[in-house]
Amino acid sequence: MSDRVDVGIDRILVPLDGHEAAASALDHAITLAENVDAGIHLLSVVDAYRLKSVDQRRSIEAELEDVIADAAAAVQTAEIPVTTAVEVGFPHKEILNAVADHDADLIAMGTRGRTGLDRHLLGSVAEKVVRLSTVPVLTVGDDAVGTRPYRNILVPTDGSDAAQPAERLGIALAGRFGATVHALSVVPELRIGSRETEDAYEAASRDAIERMKEHGGENTDIRGGIEHGVPHRTILDHCDAVDADLIVLGTHGRTGVERFVLGSVAEKVVRLAERPVLVVPARTGGGTD
Template sequence: MTTGGEQRDQRMFDTILVPTDGSPGSERAFEAAVALARTHDATVHVLSVVDKHGPTDDWDYDGDSPAAAFIESQADHVDSEGLSVASAVREGVVHDAVLDYADENAIDLIVMGTHGRTGVRRFLLGSVTEKIVRLADVPVLSVKADAEPGTISFDDILLPTDGSSGAEAAIEPTGTLASETDATVHLVSVVDTRSLGVDVGSSVIVDELESVATDAIGDASDRLAELGVGTIETAITHGTPYRAILDAIEDADADLVVIGTHGRTGIDRYLLGSVAEKLVRTSPIPVMTVRASDAGEEQ
């Protein structure tokens, strides 16, 4: 855990980036970005990238850039009145262009659409979201293309934790969101019993794992309270982490999952193994992934 002297300032979502290819996934991402922008008085940047190395879709616009045309097309069903919304076009390798734009414009959050249940490699713009989730220095919010329009809310946030540096990275963004919206944060830690045998009820190993889970829940709860979160619910469950978290989503009627990742080591080093990857692929609700800083990563 980070000590009090090492704590960073609480991150605010003042600038939000939505990469778009004009797809339904982009539309749902824009809706989520606008919902967050209203809460945080943020500027929404809409970016389209012309990929020189692949085919580009035909854009339905006349005179304006694809990003500007996309913003205009959303005006009828996404109320962005009063918000600062900017458009931009870049050319190059798509994920590099998105990450470069985020860095150059001090973006606090990237919001991207996904294509239903077809997996991480069928995200918006091919495998771009996968690469951005792995490499972005800021949180990435993935929103499914088949989400119901106009239903984006963040009243109940699920935060899985195992006490690792990756899990710790997700606490601050969760606290930022929840304190601004008076959301309830549902903390869950999963005791992974997959490889412990049949009779694990009285196992010393399970007791030790439960102790670790209890400590992780307690530490995260204390930090969230410091960040101004008023309502925190906690639970320790047993089973396969990925399935247990999906069950927790349903039990909490959660609107959002926030989960941490580990440094630059790629998607296979997510919190709880490959759980975050699976959640981004199949979660019925939006998933925010937060990459742990390189300095805080354990070797």
Template structure:
């Protein structure tokens, strides 16, 4: 499923945590890793006519930092099995360079930290990661800072939230494929938006929820994957967040938009909130025209 995995890096601890996940997935899928560091042109002005010594020194410092960032990821990949990789340093606006690289190199998965050198206080909103998740046709795995101290990556349980939408189904396909490859169990969760508890079994909303989770479970069982289904009532984001924490979930796979419509993309959605706060990595899958 994944032959080419991109690991962007800015040298931060969170980026290196993402690199370990990239190494883990590359090993599982026999993939090649592409390491990319971007020298942000917005932090120096020598692309303009006015070039001075200060800007040249700033550019040189940023290029050195990019080289160090790439070397750090290369060392992570070299610590275990022989994973093939390619390294590149480019100049530009980080999210634009990443998106272009994904498109031009047929990248099938991007693995990146949800926070970079900008600091944890910014969360995900407005960050490079959020923009890449919003706009990339290829899936993006956002690895949270909670995984910084995790040297060995493990994945025993995968959560697949679904609302039955086409975007959710795209994430289902990838979640089941990863579970199959890694021999992980799957939890399928459907949250009925309700402040009055779970509807009765005869309620149409409950019937639809049960149908959707059963459909996902059937796909998992066809691959002999251990699967459990869950139908809950409440706030989708709140229930997903609690499920991740209470069940010790190792990975979440979600579509970037659901029944509320494609136009909203990620902003303000359940997926965006989950990406901001999840203790587990989140694989965000954007519905493409071909799906």
């Protein structure tokens, strides 16, 4: 096991709001920090949009300071370096600002379930952060399944340049955890398309799987597969088939063969997955070199 592989994660940002899902995200952040030798920065945001009075602000700040204090105690118990902050502003903006201010390499956030209005973290904050973040974002639902430390990591890929940072980070994390990487490339069902287009998808899928196996070398167990279907549904079904503890996938693609695990597919997986999902932007420092 290449347990000293450089993952490129030195500080993890964990936004907290007192909800159970955020506590689950903290648990995963602690597990990651323990295995990649990272520190944790805890952040709670008083939503400026919802404030009606100074007294309300003070009351919410006091509640969040208690949440932060309890979380910091849990991090310290794990002997992980921790810093804390309570800010006032618009949540997704304060979270993204904190990435720059505290040199965070990864954000770990909770989501509140998979149905109705509760499928979004702090309203629409999670989706905004996933779309706008320049660093990987781990989303964890309060109903998330899987085990920690991770033993099975699913890495969907479409063979594009945009997917490569996710491929490399997934492999690097597997090295730290001694986990198996399940590489998956989905050839999407084409309602309108030529045989040449399908062949291009097939070729890109084969190349992506082989590239991941070469990158993992002899020290990482990488098992690859190519499937046909609707990308996000196939990814979710494959999670159950391999009993994945974590999904690592890319976003921000372009067009044609390179658009598969990108944009809306990543967002659908984040919304619907019963497993933690780590979304990796195309340009990121975490595990990409």
